[in-house]
Amino acid sequence: MTGDHTNGSLKTNSDTAELKDENEKEVSNADEEIEEETDEARREEEEDKQKKQALLDYIDELVKKDKRRQDERAKNINVKRPEESYFSKLDSNLKKNTAFVRKVKNFSSAQLNGLLNDLKVLNLSKYITEIASAMTEAKLKVADILPACELCCALHRLYADFENALLECWKKSLTIKSDEPVANNLKYKIDLKLYAELVLLGLWAVPPPSRGLQLLGSIIISLVHNQREDFSNISPILSFCRSFGEVYAGLVPREMAEASKKFGIAIPCMTIIPSEKHKTVRQVFQDYYDSFCKHLIKNHNELQKFEKQSRTILQTKGELSANRKAEYNDLLTEYRKLLDYARQFSEILNVPMPVLPVEEVAKSETTVIDELLLSHDERFPLGIWEDEETQRFYESLSDLHVFLPQLPIDAAKQKRPSISEISEEILDEEIELPAEEVEEEKKVELEHEVEAVGDTKTKYIFNDFLVHLPSCCNRDTVDNMAIEFVLNLNTKHNQKKLAKYLFGVNRTRLDLLPFYSRLVATIHPVAPDVATDLCQMLKQDFLYHVRKKDQINIESKIKVVRFIGELIKFKMYSKLEGLFCIKVLLQNFNHHHHVEMVCNLFETCGRFLFNHPESRQRTKVYLEQMMRKKSVMALDSRYATMTENAFYAVIPREGGQTVKKERPPIHEFIRQILYHELSRQNVSMVIKLLNKVDWNDPDISAYVVKCLVNAWNVKYFNIKTLAGLVADISRHYERIQIEVVDGVLEDIRLGLEVMQPKYNQRRIAMVKYLGELYYYRMADSCDILKVLYLLISLGVTFSYTNVSPLDPPGHTFRLSLVCVLLETCGHDPYWSAENPFPPRLRHMVRDCLLSVRPKMIIFHDYAESQEAVEELKKHFMSKVETDVNPAPSNVGELNPIEEKEEVEFVEGNDDEIDDEERDSSDEESQTFEGGNPSSQSQGEEIPIISESNESENSSKVQCLQKVKCQEDEDFMNAFDKLVADQIQDRMRERITPQQIDIAVPLHVHANTKKTYEQLKETTEETSTVNFILMIRKGNKHSYKSLNVPIMSELAINLKEQEMLERMEKEKVKKLTLDINERLEEEDYQDMMNQSQRPTVSNLNRERRQKYQHPKGAPDVDLIFGTSKGK
Incomplete structure (x- = not known):
């Protein structure tokens, strides 16, 4: 009782603790939610405060601007200019006045005070026009607008002619023609702002119909209506609306209007321009915005159309030309600029943005590649990697920040090797360099590499590090080596030496390439030169091998491309360059080494490039190009298989990954010992293990029998061992023999009825298994004979009209099964004379x-x-002729079918048959003594067959005796004479070729000629065809015209024959021309190759031979010289 009470109290305390914890969690969650709501409310409150403050600042700025403009406007309207005597007292010096005009022309806000002081001392009455022109020509900035307005107001208050002169200058400067765009948008925008500000300041407000406002309206109208094709005037219009939209059109930005509505603060209206004119100006801008939106939508549709075309080109060719890329960039830049203008205009006018239609990609476009990629992505949900282990190997690199805290955080994201920043054009230029230059560059780089002299101990450590690199056979070892290099050996000299060592990896150690690439990628944040140098060396070596085109060093070539593929997967080598390598190799695909190189490159990084979005299109195009070349070119079977394997390594078949069937452990154990461990050496061990199986369990015993029946799962040379195992087990379990033999016979019969090529190996294995079972006396000779008869008779028909689906005329696989069975357990005659055997089967038989x-x-x-x-x-007749006299009545009993059977059974003379029987009986007795269990049945059956054949042959020969008579000889002589006469008559006849077309005589053609007037007349289409009918009467021929309907069979056949002859002539002509063109191209190519070969100068050119005097009398003058007397 005490224990129960204690347990109950403990349980109650634990429940209470759990409830308490749950309550605390709920309370904490509720507090967090409250805090989040409070923070969100606080943020909203702060945003509202900021928006309200921005609205108040905006209103305050509007009020200040309006007050300043009103004050200046009142001064300019109610101006009181000085009298003429005032100007006579001022300085009228030419030099100072021209300097003033020059300063105005180069006006800036810093010169305002100086110019105002000059106005007080200079008399500028004669230079008003020059000053007005200089003011309109000045290149001002936005900050110079208000100081310029102040200077203009000062001039206006002193000189009455200034406003008219300035207005005329502005009219010339701001008015644009309808067919001409604005020359300088930046200057025009500032000038328009300056003029609009001067209009508001009242320079031209008197008289009441303001001339300045009218000119401004005409300028705005011309800007809005001109250049509607490309809307090049939108920039000055936007600038004007942004600066003066509140005054001239009553425009309020969207943000301020929403804040005003939200907080209930009204925005004051500007009173300088009447409110009734605001609607007119606003409507002008609204119409212009609508037109601009239509232009934007048109541009958007053109861009989408261009993208669609580019997508189609990418799907077909895999790449875009440089011109098309540049055109797309121009269209995209223009579209983005227009879109930005539309957003600004929409914000200023407080109207919604236009809805840009998005064109849906049609299914016909997606089926080319997208559906293929969709099914591929469903099979590989990890993206560019096929499994998680591969993804971890290529992406989960060691974090060097743990060992190097001073390493910058963004070091891992730093710039990749500069080799990736390259374009297709540069690569095409590099591939054109001759192989000799590449080899010289490699030698020069190696010669100029100077080995630094460092610490001897460090040198020994680094050499030891290099020695241990080939032993890196797993990820952890490589990561440890990378960390060791980073901590202790990271110098410039060691980086170059490491890159050179990695490049020189043994060409047979392809297993080290993934680990070396991981080493390079791991140390890249702190040693980027290793990746750069290694990639450069691999690139040069690849180009060298491609240009060299030799038939050696295939292992080195494969090493280079596989190393490049591994570096691509670690993103150390550019994907663009990897695709370019594939492109170069495919261009010369007839070179066998290039076939192996491109296949190895696809097997290494093809799936990575295909799954990556940036390279997916081009990789697919190159794969299709490779398969097309493989189907067109006559490749060796080895290279064809290699190409298919590379293709399916990138894009696996639709079957996807095979799913292993789950079986109970006992089933796996039985399959393991029977299918994998069974051999002639350990058959006794397998028998012991099978005897330990629970044979009383019906499921287990049935599964063992099933495994024993399925002999195709065993290796072919182990089938005999499996049959011996069945014979041994059958001594303990008799039912095993019956079930196994029944299963084998049923499988053989099923193979005959199904007859699919994929089961051929299985059928051979089962027939072999049946023969081995007969060898071990598990099957009877009757079973073997029935199977042999079944193989040669099931579904066989002798009618050529009714073809049997079980045994078609060209199907000879059953003969292979018969031969396998006979080679295993004996022989039975099989004869076929319909078609010649294939060579393989003939030799086998x-x-x-x-x-x-x-x-x-x-x-x-x-x-x-x-x-x-x-x-x-x-x-045989010589033997029986003396004993038997054939009766005439027996002649009618002869049967040609029996003669055929006689031919089938008789294969030699009687002595040969007796010799064969003796030889076979001797062989069988020897085999029986040696332990062959099937010798007895063979020895019993063969002599019986030969004796029956002999008796049948003797009886049939008696009926086949022929009686000669005189009538037969007379008949044969007459027949031979008749045949000889016919042959002689045929030899005398003159053989002439059959003439299909008979030429029409000339006099008939002469009657059908037409005159010039008849030819000029237009002939209507007739429904008949004119034929010339030749009629023979006696020895005379007459010709008549015969009009046959054009739809008659005679006319149609004639036209078809003429058309076929014409097509045949065209075909022969085309073939001849193609052959000539190909020969010309080959000659031209040979000529170009010979011209491109470097000319080798012969340094050992022929020297002039020494003069050899002919034999005869010696030349005295040459020996002793000529005398001076002469």
Whole structure:
């Protein structure tokens, strides 16, 4: 009781603690939600305060601007200019006045005070026009607008002619023609702002119809209506609306209007321009905005159309030309600029943005690649990697910040090797360099590499580090080596030496390439030169091998491309350059080394490039190009298989990954010992293990029998061992023998009925298994004979009209099964003379027959076999002619079918058959003594067959005796004479070729000629065809015209024949021209190759031979010289 009470109290305390924890969690969650709501409310409150303050600042600025303009406007309207005597007292110096005009022309806000002081001392009455022109020509900035307005107001208050002169200058400067765009948008925008500000300040307000406002209206109208094709005037219009929209059109920005509505603070209206004019100006801007939106939508549709075309080109060719890329960039830049203008205009006018239609991609476009990629992505949900382990190997690199805290955080994201920043054009230029220059560049780089002299201890450590690199066989070892290099060996010299060592990896150690690439990627944040130098060396080596085009060093070439593929997956090598390598190799695909290189490159990084969005299109195009070249070119079977394997390594078949069937452990154990561990050496061990199986369990025993029946899962040379295992187990479990043999016979019958090529190996294995079971006396000879008869008779038809689906005329696989069964357990005659055997089957049948009957004579054709039959007939007739006198009544009993059976069974003379029987009986007795369990059945059956054949042959030969008579000889002589006469008559006849087309005589053509007037007349289409009919009467020929309907069979056949002849002539002509063009191209290519070969100068050119005097009398003058007297 105490224990129960204690347990109850403990349980109650634990429940209470759990409830308490749950309550605390709920309270904490509620507090967090309250805090989040409070923070959100606080943020909203702060945003509202900021918006309200911005609205108040905006209103305050509007009020200040309006007050300043009103004050200046009142001064300019109510101006009181000085009298003429005032100007006479001022300085009228020419030099000072021209300097003033020059300062105005180069006006800036810093010069305002100086110019105002000059106005007080200079008399500028004669320079008002020059000053007004200089003011309109000045290149001002936005900050100079208000100081310029102040200077203009000062001039206006002193000189009455200034406003008219300035207005005329502004009219010339701001008025634009309808067909001309604005020359300088930046200056025009500032000038328009300056003029609009002067209008508001009242320079031209008197008289009441303001001339300045009218000119401003005409300028705005011309800007709005001109250049509607490209809307190039939108920039000055936007600038004007942004600066003076509140005054001239009553425009309020969207943000301020929403804040005013939200907080209930009214925005004051400007009173300088009447409110009734605001609507007119606003409507002008609204119409212009609507037109601009239509232009934006048109531009948007053009851009989408161009993108659609580019998408189609990418799907077909895999890349875009440089011109098309530049055109797309121009269109995109223009579209973005227009879109930005539309947003600004929409914000100023407080109207919604236009709805830009998004064109949906049609299904016909997506089926080319997108559906393929969709099914591919469904099979590989991890993206560019096929499994998580591969993804971790190529992406989860060691974090160097743990070992190097001083390393910058963004070091891992720093710029990749500069080799990736390259374009297709640069690569095309590099590929054109000759191979000799590349080799020289490599030698020069190696010669100029100076080895630094450092610490000897460090040098030994680094050499030891390099020695241990080839032992890196897993990810952890490589990461440890990378960390060791970063901590202790990271110098410029060691980086170069490491890159050179990695590049020189043994060409047979392809297993090290992934780990070396991971090493380079791991140390890249702190040693980027290793990746740069290694990529550069691999690139040069690749180009060298491509240009060299030799038939050696295939292992080095494969090493280079596989190293490049591994670096691409670690993003150390540019994907663009990887695709370019594939492109270069595909251009010369007839070179066998290039086939192997591109296949290895696809197998290494093809799936990565195909799954990556940036390179997916081009990779697919290159794969399709490779498969097209493989189907068109006559590649060797090895290279064709290699190409298919590379393709399916990138894009696996639709079947996807195979799912292993889950089986109970006992089933896996049985399959393991029977299918994988069974051999001739350990058969006793397997038997012991099978005897330990629970044979009383029906499920287990049935599964063991099933595994014993399925002999195709065992290796072919172990089938005999499996049959011996069945024989041994059957001694303990008799039912195993019956079930296994029944299962084998059923499988053989099923294979005959299904007849699919994919089961051929299985059928051979089962027939072999049946023969081995017969060898171990598990099957009876009757079963073997039934199977042999089944193989040669099931579904066989002798009618050529009704083709059997179980045994078509060209199907010879059953003969292979018969040969396998006979080679395993014996022989039974099988004869077929319909079609010649394939060479492989003919040799197989011959070997099979010779192995069973070594002395058998095998005939090669029907004539030889017929001669042998005739000789056998004579042999038998000589034996029975003395004993039996054939009766005439028996002649009618002869049957040609029995003759055929006789030919089938008789294969030699009687002595040969007796010799064969003796030889076979001797062989069987020897085999029986050696332990062959099937020798007894073979020895019993063969002599019986030969004796029955002999008796049948003797009886049939008696009926085949021929009686000669005189009538037969007379008939044959007459027949031979008749045939000879016919042959002589045919030889005398003159053989002439059959003439299909008969030429029409000339006099008939002469009657059909037309005059010039008849030819000029337009002939209407007739529904008949004119033929010339030749009629023969006696020895005379007459011709008549015959009009045959054009739809008659005669006319149609004639036209079809003419058309076929014409097409045949065109085909022959085209083939001839193609052959000539190809020969010309080959000659031209040979000529170009010979011209491009470097000319080799012969340094050992021929020297002039020394003069050799002919034999005869010596030349005295040459020996002793000429005398001076002469």
